[in-house]
Amino acid sequence: MSGRPAGRPFWVLVVWYDNLVKHFLVFLAVLGTVFYALSPLAAESAPSPLAAESAPSPLAAEPVPSPLAAEYAVSPAAAEYAPSPLAAKTAPSPLAAEYAASPAAAEPAPSPLAAGGQKTVFWRYTLNRHGNAVLTDPLEVPEGEDPFAFLASQRGFDKWLLSRGKKAFILSEKAVSGEVPVLCFHKIGRQERFALTPERFRRLLRYLKKDGWYMVSDYQYLQGDFSRVPTGLKPIVMGADDGGHNNIEYQVYGDSLTGRIRPFAEGPRMERNCMAYILEKLAPREEGRINFTFYVSFDAIPFRQLGGQRNPGFPYRGISVVEQKIRYLDENFILGIHSLSHEYVYSMGIDAFAEDILRAWEILDDYAGGRAETVRALAFPYGVGEVTADVYRKLSALSRNGRFLAGAFDLDGGCARPPGNLGNRFDVSRINVDNEHWNYAMAMLENADAVKARRDFIWESSSKRLPPSPYRLGAAPSDQVWVLVRPGGG
């Protein structure tokens, strides 16, 4: 007791000491709670010495300055990257433990030869019952077989397409059965024929989203390329004929058709009940573009507005507001050909018709600044009925800028065939959607034996390891992801 300051009673020290201990305990408790709240991961994986030890090795062995580590191992970072539910589930994974447990990773020599031998193997990427990413169900590719063809046959794809996504291959089925609806619109309006009210157009777009439809371009359909469509969704093709007034309508001073375009800093503004505006609001974009085709004809001013310019007369070349719209549509939507003079193919005769198509294509290219990038298909004015061998020969031989037409659309009220069993690609069925046929069109959609897309993502590697998250590969939660281990490759 010699150190006790004079004049201070003993109980003061005791109380002081007691408070110190209490405060320290409270401090510890708070600290522990904070740690626990912030890091359930650390708390959970801590008890496993295995995880702690083996964690650095597989990740460190990564040749790339590891996006893997950032994505999987550390949960807060992964949570940011993970809007997809699948990726979100993957995030909290004490991946290291999982990875180390797999025999391939435990291999002392991480050489691909030692790990996988000379076999080419597909590993199914999946989540185990703890929600951790794992590679399971090895699928060995028989010697000498093309791995993608082998996987396609294993998946039951009769016809398929292999495309290269941003970080993975996409194997998509080219369906040989089922139907693909192709919807044809004309204008927004209240007339019974060839017009659809803006309310119905909006309602239709909301219905498509809710009911699992996915808008593909006319060209994607003709190629049988459904690689952008998540597994389980139903491809649908949409477009509008004629280049009518409110396909795309800009705000003007005075008269809608002749008035001058109102200038805004960001460029012209669209009227809110025009087709392009409604699509901008309600239709999804795919890589910056809405898969909806405007098939333009030149029997009148395309989209009808003159923007204050003098009318140059048929075939309406050199109108600057038309140029503005064509360029905008070529960048944000898709353009198609609906002929120059809008006459029925068999009234014109096939030679004159083919010439007419080529001239329309040329004017579209001119308006787009040399070449309209998105033009790939034709919609017959008034439909076509039967496509004769002569029509087929003429149209399939037409080309501009080294590009051929991929196909042509009729207007016969039926659903189109599946892309793997297309039949005549210059005679594709379409359904006319207007106020008169509204109920018919909706019933067609509801009762269609719609094709459902199926696709797999394949990430290639020279050794067995987990791919970046499915979300980063571009896969939807419904898509199957595979790791293709090709010794010496990848």
Ligand SMILES: [Zn+2]
């Ligand atoms: Zn037409």
